[in-house]
Amino acid sequence: MTRTLVADLPSHLDETVTVYGWINTLRLQRRMQFVLVRDHTGLIQVTHARGGEGDEIEAAFERVTAESAVKITGKVVGNPQVKLGGLEIVPERVEVVSPAEPKLPIDEHTGLDQRLDWRFLDIRRPSQHLVFAVQTTVEQAMREVTAEEGFTELHTPKLMGTASESGAEVFKVDYFERTAYLAQSPQFYKQMAIAAGIDKVFEIGPVFRAEPSFTSRHATEFTGVDAELAWIDGVEDVMAFEERLLQRVLRRVSERHGDAVTEHFGARVVVPETPFPRLTMADALTKLRATGWDPEGAKDDLDPEGERRLCALVAEETGHEFVFVTRFPASVRPFYHLRPEDDPTVTESFDLLWKGVEITTGAQREHRHERLIAQAREKGMETEPLAGYLNCFRFGTPPHGGLGLGLGRLLMLLLGLPTIREVTFLFRGPHRLEP
Amino acid sequence: MTRTLVADLPSHLDETVTVYGWINTLRLQRRMQFVLVRDHTGLIQVTHARGGEGDEIEAAFERVTAESAVKITGKVVGNPQVKLGGLEIVPERVEVVSPAEPKLPIDEHTGLDQRLDWRFLDIRRPSQHLVFAVQTTVEQAMREVTAEEGFTELHTPKLMGTASESGAEVFKVDYFERTAYLAQSPQFYKQMAIAAGIDKVFEIGPVFRAEPSFTSRHATEFTGVDAELAWIDGVEDVMAFEERLLQRVLRRVSERHGDAVTEHFGARVVVPETPFPRLTMADALTKLRATGWDPEGAKDDLDPEGERRLCALVAEETGHEFVFVTRFPASVRPFYHLRPEDDPTVTESFDLLWKGVEITTGAQREHRHERLIAQAREKGMETEPLAGYLNCFRFGTPPHGGLGLGLGRLLMLLLGLPTIREVTFLFRGPHRLEP
Numbered sequence: 083m084t085r086t087l088v089a090d091l092p093s094h095l096d097e098t099v100t101v102y103g104w105i106n107t108l109r110l111q112r113r114m115q116f117v118l119v120r121d122h123t124g125l126i127q128v129t130h131a132r133g134g135e136g137d138e139i140e141a142a143f144e145r146v147t148a149e150s151a152v153k154i155t156g157k158v159v160g161n162p163q164v165k166l167g168g169l170e171i172v173p174e175r176v177e178v179v180s181p182a183e184p185k186l187p188i189d190e191h192t193g194l195d196q197r198l199d200w201r202f203l204d205i206r207r208p209s210q211h212l213v214f215a216v217q218t219t220v221e222q223a224m225r226e227v228t229a230e231e232g233f234t235e236l237h238t239p240k241l242m243g244t245a246s247e248s249g250a251e252v253f254k255v256d257y258f259e260r261t262a263y264l265a266q267s268p269q270f271y272k273q274m275a276i277a278a279g280i281d282k283v284f285e286i287g288p289v290f291r292a293e294p295s296f297t298s299r300h301a302t303e304f305t306g307v308d309a310e311l312a313w314i315d316g317v318e319d320v321m322a323f324e325e326r327l328l329q330r331v332l333r334r335v336s337e338r339h340g341d342a343v344t345e346h347f348g349a350r351v352v353v354p355e356t357p358f359p360r361l362t363m364a365d366a367l368t369k370l371r372a373t374g375w376d377p378e379g380a381k382d383d384l385d386p387e388g389e390r391r392l393c394a395l396v397a398e399e400t401g402h403e404f405v406f407v408t409r410f411p412a413s414v415r416p417f418y419h420l421r422p423e424d425d426p427t428v429t430e431s432f433d434l435l436w437k438g439v440e441i442t443t444g445a446q447r448e449h450r451h452e453r454l455i456a457q458a459r460e461k462g463m464e465t466e467p468l469a470g471y472l473n474c475f476r477f478g479t480p481p482h483g484g485l486g487l488g489l490g491r492l493l494m495l496l497l498g499l500p501t502i503r504e505v506t507f508l509f510r511g512p513h514r515l516e517p
Numbered sequence: 518m519t520r521t522l523v524a525d526l527p528s529h530l531d532e533t534v535t536v537y538g539w540i541n542t543l544r545l546q547r548r549m550q551f552v553l554v555r556d557h558t559g560l561i562q563v564t565h566a567r568g569g570e571g572d573e574i575e576a577a578f579e580r581v582t583a584e585s586a587v588k589i590t591g592k593v594v595g596n597p598q599v600k601l602g603g604l605e606i607v608p609e610r611v612e613v614v615s616p617a618e619p620k621l622p623i624d625e626h627t628g629l630d631q632r633l634d635w636r637f638l639d640i641r642r643p644s645q646h647l648v649f650a651v652q653t654t655v656e657q658a659m660r661e662v663t664a665e666e667g668f669t670e671l672h673t674p675k676l677m678g679t680a681s682e683s684g685a686e687v688f689k690v691d692y693f694e695r696t697a698y699l700a701q702s703p704q705f706y707k708q709m710a711i712a713a714g715i716d717k718v719f720e721i722g723p724v725f726r727a728e729p730s731f732t733s734r735h736a737t738e739f740t741g742v743d744a745e746l747a748w749i750d751g752v753e754d755v756m757a758f759e760e761r762l763l764q765r766v767l768r769r770v771s772e773r774h775g776d777a778v779t780e781h782f783g784a785r786v787v788v789p790e791t792p793f794p795r796l797t798m799a800d801a802l803t804k805l806r807a808t809g810w811d812p813e814g815a816k817d818d819l820d821p822e823g824e825r826r827l828c829a830l831v832a833e834e835t836g837h838e839f840v841f842v843t844r845f846p847a848s849v850r851p852f853y854h855l856r857p858e859d860d861p862t863v864t865e866s867f868d869l870l871w872k873g874v875e876i877t878t879g880a881q882r883e884h885r886h887e888r889l890i891a892q893a894r895e896k897g898m899e900t901e902p903l904a905g906y907l908n909c910f911r912f913g914t915p916p917h918g919g920l921g922l923g924l925g926r927l928l929m930l931l932l933g934l935p936t937i938r939e940v941t942f943l944f945r946g947p948h949r950l951e952p
């Protein structure tokens with residue numbers, strides 16, 4: 083027995099095939115049985131005229147429950163009355179491979195939290211399948227670019243011996259006789275790769291944040307996309323790389339899934355033009371304050387409301403969905419962000435906003451050992467716990483910079499979904515470690 | 518200033534270029550200064566005739582230390598006496614971008630453990646660069662196959678609410694007011710994806726083992742390659758997939774790095790023919806006992822010595838580097854491995870051995886809810902902690918199977934290196950959480 087995918091049925095008209103899938107819907111009428119079968123490529127109607135006593139197919143369709151896994155062998159026939167591509171299968175054999183219990187724990191009215199409890203059933207919806215097909219395409223497109231540009235793909239450790247940056251948001255692990263910490267980002271390690279002479283590094287992997295945040299954009303574990311580039315002339319090189327990356331991503335998603343994304347989510351995939359608009363933080367604040375945001379002028383960083391407003395303003399002026407905000411104040415950036423020679427109060431850093439949400443933080447890093455130490459001290463940090471990090475700058479480390487991008491946020495915005503929980507295979511939050 | 522890579526210098530003969538790299542060697546003679554500069558693509562000799570007082574280049578080369586990061590501008594000239602491709606650079610400008618401290622903490626005589634302390638310096642060796650270039654190619658080749666075959670790439674959570682399989686080897690994490698566990702493998706989650714109707718799933722990501730093992734093949738954190746295939750006809754489908762995967766991997770590595778691997782490691786990359794040899798565990802034990810291994814016939818699983826001997830025997834008989842060992846006894850396999858109808862004492866499982874070392878464990882999984890429960894009970898397991906897992910088999914889950922492959926072991930064997938510590942970017946073991 084060979085499997086035929088539902089999407090391939092049009093090329094098997096009048097042939098006998100076997101489809102493998104799930105019972106999507108049963109409509110059992112007095113004379114006819116209409117059964118929709120779903121596989122990962124689509125839906126097909128199986129149409130059976132009841133044969134009465136001794137009709138095994140009729141009996142099988144009476145017994146089978148929705149969401150059971152089945153193999154159905156039959157002839158593909160054209161029927162202009164059928165909505166699903168004008169095709170149906172007239173069954174010759176029905177095998178219930180794995181029956182579903184009659185009562186399903188979720189249905190189309192179930193709220194998000196309970197759907198997440200039964201995520202494997204939730205994902206059976208074609209729209210959720212599309213999420214992960216798009217995710218696969220997004221990563222393929224990213225790797226097209228990194229392969230073309232000579233990146234080395236690395237796997238940096240998630241277990242660390244010291245808590246990076248700030249201890250507060252780091253998960254602690256019992257590690258034999260001591261404590262380990264889960265990496266909040268590959269930041270330290272990808273810079274170490276640059277110090278090791280690897281020219282450009284790339285990683286897609288889990289990052290962990292012990293923050294008790296419950297917003298639509300936060301998770302305690304999420305997939306980070308990280309890149310770091312050596313020998314840059316400035317942070318502009320990092321931003322230009324991200325433009326190439328995202329343009330390719332959106333082009334591939336548009337080509338492969340554009341219509342499906344619109345059909346399932348009502349979202350339009352726009353391939354962005356490069357360069358993306360750029361604004362310094364100072365200009366962004368001026369622009370925002372002119373709209374009434376932060377009337378006291380007390381904020382020196384963007385809040386979610388500021389991000390939304392700024393994107394709306396830029397979209398209005400330029401028609402572009404993206405905007406780089408650059409030159410963040412040193413006060414709101416980590417000690418290792420490089421500061422321009424002409425203004426040590428700011429950093430050679432950026433955030434990338436898309437449709438009102440920050441999806442990336444990036445920067446040129448300070449690669450000069452003595453300046454790093456000075457900047458750490460200025461932030462009131464002890465340098466001893468940083469020794470492992472600082473050592474990387476003692477033996478010849480070129481200028482470099484990089485970025486970190488949240489894959490879940492990217493997918494959420496791409497598909498127009500309200501929360502990263504809908505685009506994460508199995509979401510993890512302060513109250514959710516299951517399933 | 519534009520960078521020219523060392524590998525591209527032959528096409529810039531008689532032009533003035535700038536190379537960015539590290540001082541590899543300084544040979545400062547009375548009349549001449551010979552400086553080898555290394556970037557990630559190769560080595561080039563920079564040859565300077567001392568100009569005496571006021572010669573800035575001479576002075577720079579006197580001051581600069583080995584491993585400093587430099588930019589050198591000069592003319593590319595042909596010189597048949599130079600070993601490195603018959604080319605050298607006559608410098609016009611030398612910029613020390615980032616100086617190295619004069620005393621390096623490791624050199625070519627340093628032992629492995631101290632080299633790992635200074636891994637970023639250790640990796641500057643071209644042979645270590647090759648390791649990660651090969652790793653990148655290995656993963657690209659794997660993703661070529663999974664893309665062609667319609668796999669969905671997933672990111673399964675590393676934080677779990679319950680300890681999978683056996684609690685003993687699982688790291689515990691302080692998770693707000695409760696305990697989380699680090700995933701030992703994506704096993705549970707990739708099966709959940711199959712239950713979700715995703716047809717084939719693939720993941721490359723970290724796995725965590727709290728084992729106090731100190732062998733050359735073990736780590737507490739390593740990169741796992743995991744795949745799971747739905748609607749298989751049997752475990753043979755999983756093995757055939759792995760053959761296609763590894764054949765592609767070794768073909769691409771051979772094409773792109775075959776000569777370099779031989780040059781740096783003395784290893785020959787052999788593209789394997791398919792099918793790989795297969796032996797049932799029973800036949801493997803018979804064969805091994807004939808050689809004097811396990812004379813009492815007490816063992817029902819292979820030990821490292823058995824794996825080495827078996828591979829040697831198979832290589833002698835067939836000339837093949839790989840062998841699948843199949844039908845492991847149920848006693849040495851987890852409860853969720855499917856058992857064949859004709860013999861419930863064994864499982865539809867396999868290990869793949871390569872050059873004497875196990876690199877993969879795979880199996881068809883039991884997808885029938887009641888049999889899973891029976892097999893768990895037979896192993897003396899409580900079914901309540903397994904509820905989250907067992908739920909996946911209550912609502913229609915097709916036959917499926919998959920495999921897990923250790924990326925580090927694959928690379929170690931491919932390059933003929935003695936330990937996975939040499940092929941891991943930053944090794945993690947019971948005594949090593951740094952750098």
